Amino acid sequence: MLLDFALLLLGLTVVVGIGSLSSQMAVSFHPQAQLTGVDLNPLLLPYYAARSSLRMFIALAISLTIAVAVGSFTARSAVAERLVLPLVDVLQSVPVLGFLAVIVPFFIGLFPGSLLGLESAALFAIVTGQVWNLIFCYHQSLRTIPAELREASRVYGFTGWQQMVRLELPASAIPMVWNGMMSFAGGWFFATQSEAISVNNSNYTLPGIGSYVAAAIARQRLDCVLWALLMMLVLIVITDQFFWRPIVTWSEQFRLDTNSAATPSQSWFLEALQQSELLRQLGHWLGSGLLPMGAALNRWTRSRGRDGPAPLQKQDPRWLDNLVLLAGAVATVVACHHSLQQVGLGETLNAFGQGLLTFGRVLAVVGGSTLIFLPLAVLIGLRPRWAALLQPVMLMLASIPANLLFPFFTVVFLFCGMPLFYGCVVLMAMGAQWYVLFNVTAGASAIPNDLREMSQVFQLKGRQRWRRFLLPAMFSAWITGAVTASGAAWNASIVAELVTWGSHTLQTPGIGSYIADATAHGDQPRLFLGLVVMALFVVGTNRLVWRPLYRFAEERYGN
């Protein structure tokens, strides 16, 4: 009973809180008075954190909705699959923060005189950070639904509504929850970064943990940055315990293979919820209240029995490839012509040169974190107890938005006079390295026990142990980690190659600072050039390096 009461209070608080927070999203806003809004009093931090989290959750909901809509579409239509998926793949590679600069003026114009414009821009940034991934994930899970289940759903006359709630959503639940959790963790970076940006020589600020840090940086208050970091950690733990853990546990009932999970995850909060009598009643009322709605949706989406049989063998028309190639060629010509006219050949080459510099840094980040973390990952991963204990911690570390850590490093760099040219590699690694550590550890702990015992019995040692046993066994996991890490590093370069501390500014050449600089000065042609160059580099490395490596790993070391 006490528990019920506590839950009731909690629920009411959440409802009231969200209501009042979102009412403030629409507060009127005058572009002239911006930075004054942030009060550095640490007691206000929970409020700022709440504003940031609300944004994160709204963005997650938007992303999921888009992913389900687009994913269902691409899984059903061969043409859409052929056209949309490559597009999504490319969009995935465009640096999100670069988008932001383009989109903020647009949204401000959309909601003149209201903070909603900035809020929308921030939401947009978070959504673009996670939605592509989720689209792929949903598409993929729909495509891998066993054929006989699909056939059963058709023979037994599932309505469109039933197809979705009985088959497609449950079948994709587990991958979507995991993917959502990862994207959410990555989303904090964009959420905090988008709260305080300077576009077109003016600064825009939204109340939130990111703008709090920005203000602290402007006033050189390291203590406030520390407080913000602490708040962030608390926030990550809270969302993990009260949101993701329960959802992950709950989603395990949607396992597609009929064998039960090896290690079912547990959530005390979910158990509490499930034991609550009050919630059960509430769920019952809600269920019976929604029943007519479900029935109506069923009637509404019932196939008329006249539908032509959906083709099982999907074949996309051949003209499509040619069309895409043609469109791509036209676009390239137009883009080249335009950019040469606007910025000139010298500037274009300069941008590519800057891109190469950043590319080198990204490689350094991936290589360096691999060298450092590989032995560590083996140490942890081969010990199940350590792995079980440390993996959640790693996930948490990966969730800390790297930009909250930047000020500490900036101060150190300023203090010992370290040039940012090298220092920014460390900054970029702050966000990226965890992906390597996390994935490689998972890879090491996934090595079958038989193989481990084999390596002990046959006394594999030193170089041979690494070359014949550990490296091949962890190769696939390393690639997954390295791909994610390099993506994160590219994104981080925009904020890592140009850092400030009060009136001090450190800047180093690179495509990231190029974009940041163009953004700040509202130099649209250079901004677009920078974005395109970076996207080309990202897509290029994906296609030419990561994908072949991935295929090699699958063929050589897959089962």
Added chain:
Amino acid sequence: METDALLASQPVTSQPLLKVRHVAKLFRSADGSSRVAVLDDIDLDIQPGEVVALLGRSGSGKSTLLRLMAGLIAPSEGRIERDGQPLRGVNRDVAIVFQSFALLPWLTVLENTAVGLEARGLGEKEVRRRALRALALVGLEGSAEAYPRELSGGMRQRVGFARAFVMEPALMLMDEPFSALDVLTAENLRRDIDELWAGGTFPAGSIVIVTHSIEEAVLLSDRVVLLSANPGRIRGVVPNPLPRPRDDTAPAFRSLVDTLYGYMTDPDKPVGTSPLAVEQTTSQDALALPPASLGAVVDLLSLVPEQEGISVAELADELVLELDDLLPILDAGELLELMAVDGARLGLTAVGRALAEASEEEQQRLLRSQMLLHVPLVRRLQEALEASPKAEVDGDFVLDLLSEQFTQPEAEAMFETLVSWIRACGLFRYSREQDRFRASDALEALEDGEAQL
């Protein structure tokens, strides 16, 4: 027993439930240049109140035919009529029992059973009542609240049957419903289904069952439709007038089983008064490789008594092998001219006898020479290797040959079979990383290279 009389005498006068007329199903060949027929010129009527077994080896398109009848896929040629009307979209008369059960793991047994009724828009209470009744019919009323993952395979398939029963379909389609179960469980469930049908309480009008098990076909069906493979055509229809319930030890039962074994092991044997002359050995079959391992062929040789041979039915029984697993081995044996199947009896050729006696090394040598002599695909590869100055041939060469005639999965499966065969007897070498075939005398070079590492 009245039903028996009714069934045995085939109600020819009534309107068929389903008419299949000149139906063909074509799939694109792997290289896209042509279309490969999986089913060709199928004519079949399903009458009310009968059980029809579709019997054929793998590649006969029997599951494809079932899906055509269900309206899950559309025919490439010909038409399918339901109640005299052309079938468009999913056939609302049918329910399917799937090989893999196809239950939704996140729904309870009861919810899984009720899912089709819900879709029809029946009231909640009525749905529940009917679903529970169907579950009682398969003996699962006590497990209504369980989830599929908590049940054994046999019980899961019982849910699959209940889900079909609850629809009270005019036509129930079964796609090898017992083949994912262990022998005992399958036998048990088959009996139960047979009893339900014989007792006249079966909640479906007619049954079409796809199977590769001859015993299963004889136990359950009123007539057996025999399909040929590559492309799937109807070889003929064998009536099954045995009285129900059927006793699988009765002489009449055994003799029908033996007859069917004869047809199954000899694809060229005309079935009954079949109007259809089976045109076999078209160019398509020339390159085909049966999906059997060379080791299995050699192992089988030693089991065949040298002089008198052995009946295939007996052999299958002895090895506890499904016919579907045994037939490819026999096909491979025949292709390599190590075995000869005559009627339903398996005998050895002279080479086969020699090989059964030979030492390991001699066996490999014999296999190599038989492959070069009798397997066209291997000969093509050999010629290509000889023509190549470095004695190397890309894997794509072989895959392209196969892709002209077969669909993607078929071509890939045959490629894998080829690789396993040439490796098993050391005829050529194949490196998967380079996707390249090499002549085998380069083997010493490889050994040298390894030594240097």
